[in-house]
Amino acid sequence: MTKSFKVLLLLSLFLFILPGCSHQDKNQDIVIGVAWPFESNNSLFREGVRLAVMQINAGGGVNGHKIRLIEKDDQASVSDGMTIAQSFADNNEIVAVIGHRNSFISIPASRVYQEAGLLMISPASTSPELTKNGYKNVFRSIPSDDKIVAQLVSYAARQGHRQMVIFYAEDSYGMDLANSFEDHAIENGITIVDRISYYGGLKELNRLKQKWLALGFDGVFVADSLPEGAEFIADARRVGISVPFMGGNAMDSPALYEIAGQSALGTVIGTVFNPHDPRDETQRFVKAFREQYKTMPGSYAAQGYDAVNLLAAAIEKSGSTDSAAIAKELHRLKNWPGVTGFHGFDNNGNDMAAKAVMKIQRENEFEYMK
Numbered sequence: 522m523t524k525s526f527k528v529l530l531l532l533s534l535f536l537f538i539l540p541g542c543s544h545q546d547k548n549q550d551i552v553i554g555v556a557w558p559f560e561s562n563n564s565l566f567r568e569g570v571r572l573a574v575m576q577i578n579a580g581g582g583v584n585g586h587k588i589r590l591i592e593k594d595d596q597a598s599v600s601d602g603m604t605i606a607q608s609f610a611d612n613n614e615i616v617a618v619i620g621h622r623n624s625f626i627s628i629p630a631s632r633v634y635q636e637a638g639l640l641m642i643s644p645a646s647t648s649p650e651l652t653k654n655g656y657k658n659v660f661r662s663i664p665s666d667d668k669i670v671a672q673l674v675s676y677a678a679r680q681g682h683r684q685m686v687i688f689y690a691e692d693s694y695g696m697d698l699a700n701s702f703e704d705h706a707i708e709n710g711i712t713i714v715d716r717i718s719y720y721g722g723l724k725e726l727n728r729l730k731q732k733w734l735a736l737g738f739d740g741v742f743v744a745d746s747l748p749e750g751a752e753f754i755a756d757a758r759r760v761g762i763s764v765p766f767m768g769g770n771a772m773d774s775p776a777l778y779e780i781a782g783q784s785a786l787g788t789v790i791g792t793v794f795n796p797h798d799p800r801d802e803t804q805r806f807v808k809a810f811r812e813q814y815k816t817m818p819g820s821y822a823a824q825g826y827d828a829v830n831l832l833a834a835a836i837e838k839s840g841s842t843d844s845a846a847i848a849k850e851l852h853r854l855k856n857w858p859g860v861t862g863f864h865g866f867d868n869n870g871n872d873m874a875a876k877a878v879m880k881i882q883r884e885n886e887f888e889y890m891k
Contacts (some may be wrong), residue, residue: 550589551582551842553832554609556620556630558597562747564774566644567592568814569822570619573829576809583833584840595621602626603633610637616842617642619828622821623746624648624694631659640844642832642851644824647770648697652869658848660870662828662859666694666701666769669791669877673742673767674705676789676879676890680765682740686733687716688753689744698744698769714738720756727760740764743788746771751780758784765789773820778885788882794820794861795878795889806860820861827859 557566570590578587591612595602602621609615610633617640621627627646634641635656642660643651649665677685685706689699695718703713714736720726741757743750743766750772757766758781766788768777773792778785796807796817806826810818818826834857835850836842855865856874865874880887 549586550614551586551616551836552589552591552612552614553829554605554612554615554618554620555590555592556595556602556605556609556618556626557592557622559592559594561597562622562774562776563821564776565814565816565819565822566622566825569810569818569825570829572806572810572813572822573826573833575813577829577833583836588829588833591615595623595626597623597626599626599629602630606630606633610634610639615639616836616844617832617847619644619825619832621646623692624651624697625692627651628693631656635659638844640832640848640851642828644828645770645821646694648693649701650693650697652871655869657852657870658844660848660851660866660872662831662864662872662875663770663793663824664875664877665871666698667705668875669769669793670698670701670705672877672879673769673789673791674702674709674711677706677740677742677767678709678711682711682765684712684714684737685740685742686738687713687742687744688750689716689718690746690749691718694746694769694771695744699742702742702744723756723760726756726762730757730760730762733762738764741766743768743772747774747776748780751777751785754788755781755784767791770820773880773887775819778882785882786884789890790880790882790887791877792820792880793875793877794818794823795880796823797889798862800858802858803860823861827861827864830859831857831864 559567574588593605595605609618622645624646627643628650635658640658642662644662647666687699689695706713754766768790770792773790835847839846839850852866856863862876863874864872867873879890
């Protein structure tokens with residue numbers, strides 16, 4: 522064996538095992554990690570993710586490879602979420618991660634994924650802080666708080682609201698959402714007369730009600746997740762607060778009505794998915810979801826479905842399972858047609874094409890607003 526032949530042989534072997542190389546065993550699965558609070562706040566997300574994988578695999582997979590999921594429950598806990606993030610980062614099989622639901626987990630977890638060179642796409646975390654570091658492997662496939670809030674505040678102003686209260690969670694999602702709402706409110710001639718993140722029970726809430734009445738409040742914006750946001754609405758109705766409520770996408774779940782009951786009626790939610798959208802992509806998804814699960818899909822089912830298909834499209838286009846190559850293709854996507862609308866990412870991983878929609882809680886169901 523000549524020296525030059527040995528060099529060529531070694532080079533060929535090196536290229537074959539190089540991370541990110543498009544060569545892949547024909548029987549090797551494309552493994553995607555999924556992190557979500559499945560047990561406590563699934564909201565049909567798992568069903569949407571699994572439907573997308575089922576359809577893709579039934580159609581032959583991606584570039585001839587099946588998708589396999591590794592699902593882990595982060596319990597809506599930072600410590601559990603970080604443990605899962607590290608376990609995904611240490612797993613050489615995993616090519617991308619879908620998750621997490623909560624911004625307060627996604628933000629610290631994003632650093633773990635970025636440092637490991639692992640792609641992360643969150644279909645639910647709306648905090649602007651998630652993408653402020655400009656990590657090239659971190660994406661959100663949902664409008665930011667700012668986009669969702671802009672529509673809600675515009676609606677509130679058109680409805681004649683002028684003096685509003687904000688109830689918010691003391692986490693990154695709640696504080697960012699509250700700040701964004703207040704900024705847009707000022708621009709639209711709405712005064713925020715008070716902001717609270719805690720009350721010690723119905724007695725204190727009743728005292729706050731008297732204060733707000735004296736200030737002439739005419740609406741409350743709830744910058745919190747479930748179940749806490751729904752519990753606040755129920756308590757507010759118990760002490761006689763009768764003004765309209767509004768909330769962000771984290772309140773978009775049947776659990777809003779399940780927890781708050783009649784107290785939730787009339788609550789306006791900013792969200793991302795309208796199952797009555799006449800586009801073919803949306804209606805095919807709704808039909809398939811109803812056939813598979815015997816229920817209508819919600820926004821998190823649709824977001825999970827789109828996240829899987831976004832990754833599949835980027836993997837197919839790149840011809841690789843390397844996170845950097847997949848991320849490069851995601852950054853190139855412009856106006857990609859998903860079931861929630863169109864998607865397209867800027868250099869920081871923000872979904873600039875995604876749109877917000879609004880809906881209002883009716884008796885045991887949401888009604889979508891034009």
